[in-house]
Amino acid sequence: MGKSDYLGAFEELVLLAVARLGEDGYGMTLRTEIQERTGRDVSIGSVYSTLERLEAKQLVVSREGDPTPVRGGRARRHFQVAPDGVRALQNSRAASERMWEGLDLGAADRA
Amino acid sequence: MGKSDYLGAFEELVLLAVARLGEDGYGMTLRTEIQERTGRDVSIGSVYSTLERLEAKQLVVSREGDPTPVRGGRARRHFQVAPDGVRALQNSRAASERMWEGLDLGAADRA
DNA sequence: TTGATTTTTTTCGTGTTTGTAGAATAAACT
DNA sequence: AGTTTATTCTACAAACACGAAAAAAATCAA
Numbered sequence A, B: 001m002g003k004s005d006y007l008g009a010f011e012e013l014v015l016l017a018v019a020r021l022g023e024d025g026y027g028m029t030l031r032t033e034i035q036e037r038t039g040r041d042v043s044i045g046s047v048y049s050t051l052e053r054l055e056a057k058q059l060v061v062s063r064e065g066d067p068t069p070v071r072g073g074r075a076r077r078h079f080q081v082a083p084d085g086v087r088a089l090q091n092s093r094a095a096s097e098r099m100w101e102g103l104d105l106g107a108a109d110r111a
Numbered sequence C: 001t002t003g004a005t006t007t008t009t010t011t012c013g014t015g016t017t018t019g020t021a022g023a024a025t026a027a028a029c030t
Numbered sequence D: 001a002g003t004t005t006a007t008t009c010t011a012c013a014a015a016c017a018c019g020a021a022a023a024a025a026a027t028c029a030a
Helices: A009-024 A027-038 A044-056 A083-100 A105-110 B009-024 B027-038 B044-056 B083-100 B105-110
Strands: A060-064 A077-081 B060-064 B077-081
Touching (some): A009 A044, A009 A083, A009 B009, A009 B083, A027 A044, A077 A083, A083 B009, A105 B083, B009 B027, B009 B044, B009 B077, B009 B083, B027 B044, B044 B060, B077 B083
C-alpha cells in the first residue's frame, strides 16, 4: 500500500540540492539552489516538509549548526545526504536514463 | 495553490512510456514498458489513473482502438503524447540535467 | 443462434503519500 | 525592545497505488 522506496519528483530535487551543497546546505540555501538551477519558484515550507520526510526515510541526516555566528537569526540546521540517499539518487537516475535512452521526442510528436 | 504544471515522478515515467511506444501504446503495453525499463513493479491501476490525469492536463491524447482484432477482450485505448506533453518532458529533463550537472555523489557521501 | 464462458482491457472506489503554502514560533544579534 | 534569520506547524490539494469490479469482444456448446 502506497509504501514505495521511490523518490517523489520534489523529493529528488531537494535531495539533489542537499548533495550539491555538501555540508553547508540548510533550508534557505537549499531553496535558492533549487530555484536558481530549475527556475522554479519554491516555497520554503515545501522544502522543510520534504526535508523532514527525507530524514524520516533516512535519506538525509541533519545536525545543528554552530549557534555563534556573527549575524542575527536562529541557528541553522544543516543537511547531508545519507548512504541510502545516494543509492536512491543513483537508482532514480538509472531508471530515468533507461526511459530516455534512444527516445526521439520529435518522432513521438509527429506520429 | 497546489496548481503546478510540473510532472510528478510517476507521471513522467508514464509519459515517457507513451512517447516510446508511439501510436501503439495502451494501458497494458505501457505498463510492461515501464516495468522492463525500470525494473519496477507497476500496478495497472496506477498506470490508468495517471494516464487519465495526463489526458486531463492535455499532455496526452487517446483514441479508441480498432474493435476488430482476432482476439478476445475489450477494445484498446491508445495514447499519444500531445505537444504540451513534449514540452513538459523537455522541461523536466532540462531541470534534471541542471541539478545533476557537475555533481559527484561520492563526494557528497564522503563529506 | 442464443447464451454461458473465457480473455483482455478499462474503470471505480478507497486509502496513503507527496506537494504546497503561509502563518506562527524560535533563537540569535544590536 | 526590535530586527533578522531560520525553522516548525497546520491544513489542504494533488499524486500514487491497488485490487475489485465492470466492459466488451471473442469462442464454445447445445
